[in-house]
Amino acid sequence: MPQPDPSSRPALGVGMVGYAFMGAAHSQAWRTVGRVFDLPLRPRLAAIAGRDPQAVRAAAERHGWAAAETDWRALIARDDVDLVDICTPGDSHAEIAIAALEAGKHVLCEKPLANSVAEAEAMVEAARTAAERGRIAMVGFNYRRVPAASLAREMVAAGRLGTLRHVRVVYLQDWLVDPGFPLTWRLRKEAAGSGALGDLGAHIVDLAQYLTGDDLAGVSALTETFVRERPLPAAASSGLGTTDASAGKGAVTVDDAAVFTGRFAGGALATFEATRFATGRKNALRIELNGSEGSLAFDLERLNELDYHDHREPAPRAGFRRILVTEPEHPYLEAWWPPGHGLGYEHSFVHQARDLVRAVHTGEPVAPTFADGLRVQRVLAAVEESAAKGSAYTAVE
């Protein structure tokens, strides 16, 4: 019998910069997306870039990339790379993304968009110019594409919650509780920009703005660094490195936790908390929205579920219902498993890739755009400004 045509669809060459945690997650998404969803283009894992020749080569083999480069500029220069996927720490986002866009590539940039508002503004400008040439720029707030979050957005947009009154969001982890945890790049301001604020706070600010369809107008904040000195890591580049006793200690220059209140433009009150010191909470991104007609609640530790209260129902039969977000009618679920057969964390990246590939094909922008990323950056800047000014209520630019 005739053997199948490998694929009749045009390829989309992807080049990835960075190959740590995010690199692994993105690789799994690029390998999977075309096998699960019907796509107009066939993603091809063309090349990966990293500084250490041996490590990047091993990563390429492990994750299925066809080639490896030790300089991201070489990666951008490749003809077989149509889209640059940036998985590095925040301090290099602006430089790489702008170069890639200028080189005519599409860009997917991990969050937070940048380490400063100025950098983010430059990136938005570059994206604006590139858009004129049909290039797509997306920022990787992947949690928007956890199906339960997408469903929540649909329900808010359909008016099921009425007028929003309260937004309450926390993102709780606990991996910094041990004071012996080393001083990795995430704890140094020059690399990470900020601490829990940029890492976790960026996610929840974006998610809150996405779900509400509204923007934070102002914030009032407190931040804290509970453990001010930590052992230097054995190897500077390591994400979760072991420590080196002889290396001594260094100062933690970012926040360990940030709490802030705020007002949305539409009038809702909000509370936010981002911390890596909440013992027992591993990845507890929890968001609750209360509106005049209903409420929604979500917890990333139970990511296949969305709790919904319909306040229009008679009180004696009303209550928060647990929607198992695994029905074929739910966002992204048409392509996966039967009801009740849950998805995991990594699927949010597959869904992000799906929508990005489709946008590349149509040339239409896809959210979250760099402008969305800038909006988050401005909130984070207002949080830091408020914290520095004795928690004074600070308008978001």
Place this chain on the structure above:
Amino acid sequence: MPQPDPSSRPALGVGMVGYAFMGAAHSQAWRTVGRVFDLPLRPRLAAIAGRDPQAVRAAAERHGWAAAETDWRALIARDDVDLVDICTPGDSHAEIAIAALEAGKHVLCEKPLANSVAEAEAMVEAARTAAERGRIAMVGFNYRRVPAASLAREMVAAGRLGTLRHVRVVYLQDWLVDPGFPLTWRLRKEAAGSGALGDLGAHIVDLAQYLTGDDLAGVSALTETFVRERPLPAAASSGLGTTDASAGKGAVTVDDAAVFTGRFAGGALATFEATRFATGRKNALRIELNGSEGSLAFDLERLNELDYHDHREPAPRAGFRRILVTEPEHPYLEAWWPPGHGLGYEHSFVHQARDLVRAVHTGEPVAPTFADGLRVQRVLAAVEESAAKGSAYTAVE
């Protein structure tokens, strides 16, 4: 056979002022406490006071009080009243409590202690003087005596949480969401002092300070009134009254919601939220404490449970455990039902009465004292001050 002696124990005559929701709850406690716990004194429901002769007489009969008075001063003057239990709105607390203490009575005063710091200070002063004569003054923060909360305090005090890093508290209700809900006394500043802040916020500030064994050092706050006008109630005195269409509308002069962040003296960061606009949440007082060695979480809607994470356990077997707080070793549980046979909201008042009666007998002060109530009042004042000053971080006096 010999018939039982009605009781050999000396009586403690109780006189109650007010007989709405709180009056019913306190009555149930006074009727029950001596039947369940071994007490050195036998509480006697001597008299109840209220302005409306017919209503107070009906309340006395319904709730089992031996006599009724239409003037609280007459109640205080009765020889058979040893302890005055104040269940009125906050604007009359100071006057009644001070008069009762000066008349040599013990006092239990519902929360919040008063509607202002100045009133609360005068009450503390009166309590101090009365204490010299062996009189007890207690404020009714009854949630301290939900067994799960008492157990939480024991666990914190025993050091099971290590150094506290985070305190996160919300008190969510939804009974004001309907803009047609009438303008009862709880929505008028002159009677209630404040809105969600004094009603719900007072509870969570006290509970947070109790559980941590620490005081809030400063706060930064936002408050909001979502529905600024409401129909006037048909009958002014009604707690949950129907509206009178002909009566027109009046201005809501208190907050509908208050959100604030804060720092505890010991260094923990805190977030607080009090609202009556969280659709679907009926009585969701939720508190979570994260410390370096462990965490606790409690939800008043599931008041027989306390969640505990022991961070000293090996990570692969650690997790939040749900302690069913119904074991005989748990606080107050020695007198109730077998394990798993849960208690309800009203039992917190029985436990409060137990400890108050014992304190009256020994003459030793019992927490929460009026000083504890003042401390809460000062936090609420700082919250209002911060909200008025653009959320500026405001030290608690």
Place this chain on the structure above:
Amino acid sequence: MPQPDPSSRPALGVGMVGYAFMGAAHSQAWRTVGRVFDLPLRPRLAAIAGRDPQAVRAAAERHGWAAAETDWRALIARDDVDLVDICTPGDSHAEIAIAALEAGKHVLCEKPLANSVAEAEAMVEAARTAAERGRIAMVGFNYRRVPAASLAREMVAAGRLGTLRHVRVVYLQDWLVDPGFPLTWRLRKEAAGSGALGDLGAHIVDLAQYLTGDDLAGVSALTETFVRERPLPAAASSGLGTTDASAGKGAVTVDDAAVFTGRFAGGALATFEATRFATGRKNALRIELNGSEGSLAFDLERLNELDYHDHREPAPRAGFRRILVTEPEHPYLEAWWPPGHGLGYEHSFVHQARDLVRAVHTGEPVAPTFADGLRVQRVLAAVEESAAKGSAYTAVE
């Protein structure tokens, strides 16, 4: 001013036999019911009976009974006793209940109705005769009157579940896991009739038949005694007594656990499990009903909640909702606290007392009747017969 009339309503003199765990729960109900609900008769705690003069006198004083008797016949003979409340072990139910009914008293009899079908039949006959003289006989399946269970019954009766397909019930406790727990009366067949089956199984069989409005047609069962010998208790009468090392060991003559499947007359399949060996489960009576139009789930360890799935809703928004059964429209809730302020285990007895007092006043029978109790007894007998016959499916008489 005029003092309140103690009460204008006619009294209903209650006499109670037995004063252990159930006696305490019933006393609390009799003291409370007339203070919370509007009743046509005023319950009066007239007298209590028990064999030990000192203990019964102490119980009377503790629980508020006006008189004490050491012979239940004397209690029945009292003119001030209109209703006899039987809280003894099952082996004395028939004798006391029949005598009380013949003496013209109303009767409330704790569950299980009797230790054998023959006894239960005689009791039903006595109740039938007494009913002709307007006497009420009720059996104490109190869990029917946990508000969430009453609400569940209302919802099933209203057709919300459609045709029932599955009934799945467990009643899990763990207090016999320790082999050192003594051989109390509950572990001896002559006193208790059976073990987990009569103690816990009786509750779940009644509750399942009540909620479905249907009867079990047949069952297939396995029973087991895991610990076959236990230390003799120090004092024979003790409910939860300490052991006496010198007393030696005795044989456990009842089941430790019973599991059975069954068919309801209406076609639903059922599974049942009753055990006191489920470590960590304290009072986990869990019942789930699945029908063609919806499902309900209940757990006694969270007794203020009822989970409901409405299968007629569009699948993408459907899910089990947690109804907090504390709304004023919910069964029995009109008299208690505001929404979200939960009730406890003991309130089921207050509700039972309310409905019994009203039935005494109207003369109309109130469920669960002795006939309901007999029906349960017949199921338990079929379970024992099936277990003895190699699990053969055994029709319920």
Place this chain on the structure above:
Amino acid sequence: MPQPDPSSRPALGVGMVGYAFMGAAHSQAWRTVGRVFDLPLRPRLAAIAGRDPQAVRAAAERHGWAAAETDWRALIARDDVDLVDICTPGDSHAEIAIAALEAGKHVLCEKPLANSVAEAEAMVEAARTAAERGRIAMVGFNYRRVPAASLAREMVAAGRLGTLRHVRVVYLQDWLVDPGFPLTWRLRKEAAGSGALGDLGAHIVDLAQYLTGDDLAGVSALTETFVRERPLPAAASSGLGTTDASAGKGAVTVDDAAVFTGRFAGGALATFEATRFATGRKNALRIELNGSEGSLAFDLERLNELDYHDHREPAPRAGFRRILVTEPEHPYLEAWWPPGHGLGYEHSFVHQARDLVRAVHTGEPVAPTFADGLRVQRVLAAVEESAAKGSAYTAVE
């Protein structure tokens, strides 16, 4: 720079038969496993077989298989196929598996192993012979490799539960509730062998035997077909096909639900329920084990969690803890994401593939073996026999 070597490891050619739901899940596993885990062999998606030329070709392209065959015998005959992965309905398992083993291939066979004990016995015999030549035969009870289930097995094997007393398992789905759902192959005895019993019951019997490390000694069962006629599907081969009104109706020849009790060889009592009529339950495989020293509970709808109660802890601090099974020390988690970043349903197939590839490399058998599958088949046969004999307790061969 040097480009990475595609892979230095020897390939393992996989050939798959069938490409519906299970085919998609297995394809995702084969594509992923070598990218996430370190494997001694490199799985290669060599060929896929199916009867419909166009469909199988499309499936090959979609899922990434290098070739397509329309005859499974041709697939077995291919030199580039080392391992045959059987994803067809149960009626063809025996023929394909035996042929593949005789051809010297390794075999992975979906569950249930076969539609009869006789077929399963022949397969075990073929596997025994093939094992002598170093060939591996595994049956696809993938739920063993959900990390929480694997962890549960580790904990039982380590003695953390003490002596097992109770095993309680349900597998609840609801996709057959609608009587308009068509008569697909899963509802015809000749294709599926049995209904909920073989589809869902096989999973829970295997899981219960795996987790306990014990075998069911006997069972007593009831089965039922609630909807006895259904519309014929438009296309016979369709898994979830639409109906064809003109096609009329046909008889459902399998069970809709099966409930059974049982005894494990080690003395534990068990209850089982398998149904596709539990409205609102989508994939609720729930298992609870109670032992003398502790208990475990698992729900497939929350597959990243395992609840554990340690009964050796002091009662006042004991309770079911929710272990988030996402720590690097947990089974299979060393290769995935940081703590709290959950996995999904499909990962169980990746883990199955990992262990199978390693077994192929070492030549050591890997559980679940065909003998494990036969053991399940014997339990299912005993269930059917008991149901046919009036629920008589029936020993498992």
